Amino acid sequence: MFVELSAPSRRAAAGTLFLAALLQAAPAHAQSGKVRRAATQPSTEPADTKAPNLRDGQAETRLLAVYKLIAEGRSREALVQAETLARDYPNFQLAQLAVGDLLMSRTRPIRRMGDVPEPDTARSLQVATTLEELRNESRQRVDAQRSRPPAHSIPAQFLELSPRSRHAIAVDASRSRLYLFENTPKGLQLVADYYASVGKLGIEKSLEGDQRTPLGVYFITSRLDPATLKDFYGAGALPINYPNPLDQSRGKTGSGIWLHGTPPDQFARAPLATDGCLVLANPDLERILRTVEPRSTPVVIARQLQWVAPHAVQADRKSFDAVLNAWRNAKTQGDMNRLLGFYAPDFQSYRKKPLNEWTQVLQAETRALKGRELHLKDKSYLRWTDSADTMVVTFGEVAEGARTGPVKRQYWARRGQQWQIFFEGVIG
Numbered sequence: 001m002f003v004e005l006s007a008p009s010r011r012a013a014a015g016t017l018f019l020a021a022l023l024q025a026a027p028a029h030a031q032s033g034k035v036r037r038a039a040t041q042p043s044t045e046p047a048d049t050k051a052p053n054l055r056d057g058q059a060e061t062r063l064l065a066v067y068k069l070i071a072e073g074r075s076r077e078a079l080v081q082a083e084t085l086a087r088d089y090p091n092f093q094l095a096q097l098a099v100g101d102l103l104m105s106r107t108r109p110i111r112r113m114g115d116v117p118e119p120d121t122a123r124s125l126q127v128a129t130t131l132e133e134l135r136n137e138s139r140q141r142v143d144a145q146r147s148r149p150p151a152h153s154i155p156a157q158f159l160e161l162s163p164r165s166r167h168a169i170a171v172d173a174s175r176s177r178l179y180l181f182e183n184t185p186k187g188l189q190l191v192a193d194y195y196a197s198v199g200k201l202g203i204e205k206s207l208e209g210d211q212r213t214p215l216g217v218y219f220i221t222s223r224l225d226p227a228t229l230k231d232f233y234g235a236g237a238l239p240i241n242y243p244n245p246l247d248q249s250r251g252k253t254g255s256g257i258w259l260h261g262t263p264p265d266q267f268a269r270a271p272l273a274t275d276g277c278l279v280l281a282n283p284d285l286e287r288i289l290r291t292v293e294p295r296s297t298p299v300v301i302a303r304q305l306q307w308v309a310p311h312a313v314q315a316d317r318k319s320f321d322a323v324l325n326a327w328r329n330a331k332t333q334g335d336m337n338r339l340l341g342f343y344a345p346d347f348q349s350y351r352k353k354p355l356n357e358w359t360q361v362l363q364a365e366t367r368a369l370k371g372r373e374l375h376l377k378d379k380s381y382l383r384w385t386d387s388a389d390t391m392v393v394t395f396g397e398v399a400e401g402a403r404t405g406p407v408k409r410q411y412w413a414r415r416g417q418q419w420q421i422f423f424e425g426v427i428g
Contacts, residue, residue, distance in 0.1 A: 054088070054089070054283045055283060056192065056194065056283045056284045056286065056287035057192060057193075057194060057283075057284060057287075058283065059085065059088075059089050059092055059095070059267065059281065059283070060141055060194075060195060062081065062085045063085060063092075063094055063095060063098070063141070064141070064142065064145060065081060066078050066081050066082045066085065066095075066098050067098075067142065069081065070098075070102070075102055075105060078098070078102055079099065079102040079103070082095060082098040082099045082102055083099055085098075086098075086099050089267055091264070091265055091266055091267045092267040092268070093130075093134055093266075093267065093268075094134055094137060094138055094141075094268075097113065097114055097131075097134055097138075100114075101113060101114065101115065112135075113131075113134070113135050113138060114131040114134060114135065116128075116131065133270035133271075133273070134270075136270060136271050136272075137176075137195070137268060137270055137271055140175060140176040140177075140195065140271050141176075141195050143175060144175045144176070144177045144193070144195070147175070149179070149190065149305075149307045150307055150309075152309070152310070153307040153308060153309055153310075154181070154187070154188045154307065154308065154309075154310055154313075155170045155179075155300055155302070155305045155306065155307060155308075156305075156306040156307070156308045156312075156313065156383070157170070157217065157300045157302070157382055157383050157384060158170075158188060158298075158300070158313070158382065159313045159316055159317040159320065159381035159382065159383050159391075160317050160379060160380055160381040161183050161188065161298070161380050161382075162296075162378035162379060162380040162394065162395075163183065163378065164296050164378050165183055165293075165296045165297060165298060165380060166182070166183055166293060166296070166297075167180065167181060167182055167183060167291055167292045167293070167297050168180075168181045168183060168188060168297060168298050168299075168300075169181070169220075169259075169288075169292070169297065169298070169299045169300070170299075170300040170301075170302070170305055171196060171198075171278060171299070171300065171301040171302065171305075172302060172304055172305040173198050173202075173203045173213065173215070173301065173302065173303055173304070174303060174304040175304075176195055176196055176197065176198065176271045177193055177194070177195065177196060178193060178194050178195075178196040178259075178278065178280065178284075179192075179193045179305075180192045180193065180194075180287075180288060180291065180292075187310050188310070192284075192287065194280050194281070194284040195268060195280070195281070195284075196278050196279065196280050197268070197269035197270060197271055197272070197273045197274055197278070197279040197280075198213040198271070198272060198273075198274060198276075198278060199211045199212040199213040199272065199274050199275065199276045199277075200272050200273060200274065200275065201272070202272060203215055203301075203303060204303075205242070205252065205254060205257070205276055206250075206251075206252045206253075206254075207252070207253050207254060208253045208254040208255070209254070209275075210254070210276070211274075211275050211276060212276055213257070213274070213276050213277070213278065213301065214242045214243070214247065214252075214254075214257060214276070214301060215301050215302060215303060215386070216242075216244060216246060216247065216300075216301060216384055217244070217246075217298060217299075217300055217382045217384045217390075217392045218240040218241050218242055218244055218257075218298070218299045218300075218301065219240065219241050219295065219296070219297065219298055219299065220238045220239070220240055220259075220292060220293075220294045220295070220297045220299060221239050221240060221241050221294060221295065222238070222239055222294050223236065223237075223238055223289065223294050224236055224237040224238070224239065224258075226261075229260075231263050231264055232263045233258070233260040233261060233263075234260060234261020234262045234263060234264075234282045234285060235260075235261040235282040235283075235285045235286045235289065236260065236261060236285065236286075236289050237258040237259065237260035237261075238258060238259040238260070238288070238289070238292070238294070239256070239257070239258050240257050240258070240259070240299050242254065242255065242257040243255070244392075244411075245348075245411045245422070245423035245425075246384070246390055246392075246411055246423075249346070249348075249422060249423070254276065256276075256277075257276050257277055257278075258277045258278070259277070259278045259279075259280065259285065259288065259299070260277055260278075260279060260280075260285065261279070261280060261281070261282040261285040261286075262279060262280075262281060262282055267281055267282075268280075268281050278301070295427070295428070298380070298382055298392075300382065300384075316383065317381060320381055320391055320412075320419070321379075321381075323412075323419045324376065324379070324393065324395075326342075327339070327342045327421075328374055328376055330342065331362070331365070331366055331369075331374055332369065332372075332373055332374040334366040334367075334369070334371075336359075336362070336363065336366070339362060339366070340355075340359065340362070342419075342420060342421055343355055343358070343420060343421050343422075344413065344415070344420040344421060344422040346422055347421060347422050347423065347424070348422070348423060349361075349423065349424055349425050350425035350426075358424070368399075369399055372399045372400040372401060373399070373400040374397065374398075374399055374400070375397075375398045375399070375400065376395040376396070376397060376398075377395060377396035377397075377398055377405075378394075378395060378396050378407075379393070379394070379395045380392075380393065380394040380395070381393055388413055388414070389413065389414035390411060390412065390413055390414075391411070391412040391414075391419065392409070392410075392411055393409065393410045393411075393412060394407065394408070394409045394410075394427070395407070395408060396408075406426045406428070407426065407427050407428035408424060408425065408426055408427065409423075409424070409425055409427050410423065410424045411423035411424075
């Protein structure tokens with residue numbers, strides 16, 4: 001028997017069918033090699049998948065406003081806003097999901113987000129998997145807003161940041177969240193934060209191809225033009241220096257860890273979805289691309305960020321400042337025995353020079369000083385603590401009377417009660 005559906009029921013059925021089709025069609029992208037797109041290759045980008053003048057963070061803010069209306073029982077207003085959001089961001093699956101659920105709620109109670117029958121075929125199992133990923137994404141976005149960092153706090157890793165580093169990035173993998181800071185005369189100020197996806201198998205990258213995102217202190221090394229990349233990488237990419245010297249000392253392998261965007265048909269990725277990169281929505285990445293500077297922007301990736309008041313790191317900063325000043329004094333005075341006492345037996349430089357070869361470099365540098373005072377300018381201290389305690393130190397090394405000097409980066413490890421340098425190199 002054919003049953004005539006009411007107008008609301010027809011809209012609900014249409015919304016559900018559209019949602020099911022959307023989820024079934026959702027591509028399961030794998031991060032392929034980062035190669036240049038041939039100029040003659042025809043574009044496969046769907047037309048009108050990106051609305052003009054989309055601001056960073058706007059889609060999430062509007063989605064959370066829809067959720068708030070739903071929680072307040074204002075489903076009619078929520079539907080209007082959800083439909084507008086889905087129209088402005090047609091590739092934002094969470095917006096489409098909200099529309100489908102709100103339409104379905106007109107015909108029956110909704111037990112959970114994406115309330116569809118249990119999977120009974122391979123195709124419906126794929127839909128169920130995609131729905132669960134969307135629920136996880138939604139949960140991460142909501143939780144990040146419920147648990148905001150305390151006002152005026154900073155991640156504990158940032159002991160001191162040089163004025164040359166105008167911005168800094170910190171990632172809390174447990175919250176799928178990237179935080180962007182501006183380095184102002186008054187210290188680090190949080191200016192924006194965004195949802196971000198990490199590796200399919202989580203974090204703590206150690207091997208090539210393990211589909212994990214590394215943890216540690218890194219630096220953006222360059223900015224890649226999207227015209228040189230596949231559409232898969234979206235608005236562009238910012239490579240970081242994984243594996244860093246600490247990673248290398250631990251035998252970690254792999255490369256090609258980037259911050260990058262999403263393909264045209266996808267607004268965001270699932271929380272665990274990449275081959276190790278950090279992936280953001282294109283409007284959010286575009287803000288970062290416009291803001292940060294390669295080489296001087298640190299990127300801290302942590303399992304869970306510890307937020308502290310800026311004054312809470314002052315004691316550690318002063319304590320390490322005394323250590324670095326003692327190293328500087330030994331070098332200024334040309335006291336090689338005392339100077340070498342600051343270097344670990346397993347020291348290596350950028351070119352894998354062991355300590356006995358680096359000693360010759362230090363001797364040449366101290367002779368070149370000719371008794372002049374050595375000054376350390378624009379110092380940065382970034383502390384990384386896991387199974388060991390590491391300090392990533394960057395400074396300009398300028399001799400008395402000289403206008404400029406090399407920019408150096410050192411990695412210090414705390415061994416017992418002593419800090420020792422296990423890596424040193426010139427970076428600029």
